[in-house]
Amino acid sequence: MDxxxxxxxxxxxxxxxKKNNYGESREVKESVxxxxxxxxxATIKEFSDTEGRANTITFIIRKKQRFNIDSTxxxxxxxxxxEIIELPPTAQADDFKLIKARWVEW
Structure with missing residues (x-):
C-alpha cells in the first residue's frame, strides 16, 4: 500500500x-x-464465508501518529x-499499522 x-x-x-450541569455522571466520547x-x-466471497463477522473492517494507517492508539x-x-478488536504487531521497517475493528451501536 502507498x-x-x-x-x-x-x-x-x-x-x-463527565458531569453535566446537574452533577449527574454521563458517559461521553472525546476525540483523541x-x-x-x-x-x-470484505469481498463478496469473504462476506459469505464469514457469517457473523460481516461488520468487521480493517483500517490501515501510518504507523507514526501524534497520539497513542489502544484497544480501549x-x-x-x-x-x-x-470497536477496536485487534492491533496486530507490525515489522519495524513497515510504515503502516493494521487495525481490525467491528461496528458497534452505542
Missing amino acids: FEELTDRITFRQKKN GSCWAGVRR QVIFYEGNDF
Whole structure:
C-alpha cells in the first residue's frame, strides 16, 4: 500500500465520564485524534464465508501518529463507531499499522 491510498478520514475516540450541569455522571466520547486511513472491507466471497463477522473492517494507517492508539478506543468512520478488536504487531521497517475493528451501536 502507498500513502496515496490513505484517502479516508477516521477519528479515534475515548469513552469518559463527565458531569453535566446537574452533577449527574454521563458517559461521553472525546476525540483523541484523527488521521488518514485506507479501509479494507470484505469481498463478496469473504462476506459469505464469514457469517457473523460481516461488520468487521480493517483500517490501515501510518504507523507514526501524534497520539497513542489502544484497544480501549473506538474509531469514528462514516457516522459509525467501530470497536477496536485487534492491533496486530507490525515489522519495524513497515510504515503502516493494521487495525481490525467491528461496528458497534452505542
